[in-house]
Amino acid sequence: MLAPPTVLAPEHLTPHDLVTYFRCPHELELARGLHARAVGKIPPPVRTPLDVVPLRHSPMFSPPTVHVLVNEGRLDLTDQDLLVYEDNGEDDLPVLFPPERVRLDPRFTNGHSTLVDAELGIAGRPDLIIRQGDGRFVPLEYKETHLFVGYHEAHGRLFDTVQAIAECRLVHTVFGQRPPYGLVLYGDARGGGEREGWVQIPYGDAEERWLKVVLAQVREDRVRAPVPAERNCGGCEPNAEGLCRYAAARYEGPHHRLAALSLPGG
Numbered sequence: 001m002l003a004p005p006t007v008l009a010p011e012h013l014t015p016h017d018l019v020t021y022f023r024c025p026h027e028l029e030l031a032r033g034l035h036a037r038a039v040g041k042i043p044p045p046v047r048t049p050l051d052v053v054p055l056r057h058s059p060m061f062s063p064p065t066v067h068v069l070v071n072e073g074r075l076d077l078t079d080q081d082l083l084v085y086e087d088n089g090e091d092d093l094p095v096l097f098p099p100e101r102v103r104l105d106p107r108f109t110n111g112h113s114t115l116v117d118a119e120l121g122i123a124g125r126p127d128l129i130i131r132q133g134d135g136r137f138v139p140l141e142y143k144e145t146h147l148f149v150g151y152h153e154a155h156g157r158l159f160d161t162v163q164a165i166a167e168c169r170l171v172h173t174v175f176g177q178r179p180p181y182g183l184v185l186y187g188d189a190r191g192g193g194e195r196e197g198w199v200q201i202p203y204g205d206a207e208e209r210w211l212k213v214v215l216a217q218v219r220e221d222r223v224r225a226p227v228p229a230e231r232n233c234g235g236c237e238p239n240a241e242g243l244c245r246y247a248a249a250r251y252e253g254p255h256h257r258l259a260a261l262s263l264p265g266g
């Protein structure tokens with residue numbers, strides 16, 4: 001009798017993996033090996049062939065950005081908005097809600113904060129999820145960077161858009177309602193909050209379609225080519241470990257990418 005065909009599970013991906021791939025597909029390969037070793041697992045084989053041709057830009061299709069709203073100043077919250085989820089693996093999240101407006105969903109407390117979408121094979125943890133007064137759920141990602149200095153030079157920080165769309169899908173799956181948008185809050189921690197800002201990234205049919213397409217694109221990519229560039233390599237963890245033979249710059253520290261985007265001329 002023939003054995004039933006084996007159905008392989010799709011490659012597990014996180015919003016953070018998509019952001020990494022959006023910078024440099026080879027970094028995604030190397031970072032996986034690093035993280036596997038860090039938890040005592042055998043690193044998966046690196047797909048990138050030795051004769052790979054480095055790319056100037058990641059092959060990932062850019063996310064839709066036409067309706068992204070960029071706002072200066074403090075994030076608008078109303079008295080009806082509630083905090084229903086907080087990533088308990090993050091230490092430096094902003095305190096946006098007084099205690100009486102914190103109603104954490106018990107499914108995601110006590111160290112269980114990962115949202116899982118089994119259909120698309122993705123999982124991840126937004127920083128916060130807000131339940132708005134009208135019952136809609138909205139994920140929020142917090143970045144400690146200066147927003148508007150360097151925002152447009154960084155082409156609207158497309159990688160934050162990538163992350164927000166993937167997190168909207170996770171919230172849709174777990175809470176059963178499609179978020180109208182995801183938020184990215186730039187806290188300007190270094191500037192004392194004077195240059196805070198936030199971006200509202202819509203989540204509709206176009207964004208969901210884009211997400212499905214790029215998940216397939218990443219999974220089908222058998223090459224995972226390097227994208228050597230100072231903006232990428234200076235903050236690349238595997239580069240810090242001397243793992244990349246294509247690096248275009250020395251590793252400068254984990255804040256290199258933020259600094260390169262947030263300082264004038266960076």
Ligand code: SF4
Binds near residue numbers: 026226233239246248
């Ligand atoms: S050092 Fe540069 S080219 Fe190499 S994996 Fe990191 S970002 Fe990619």
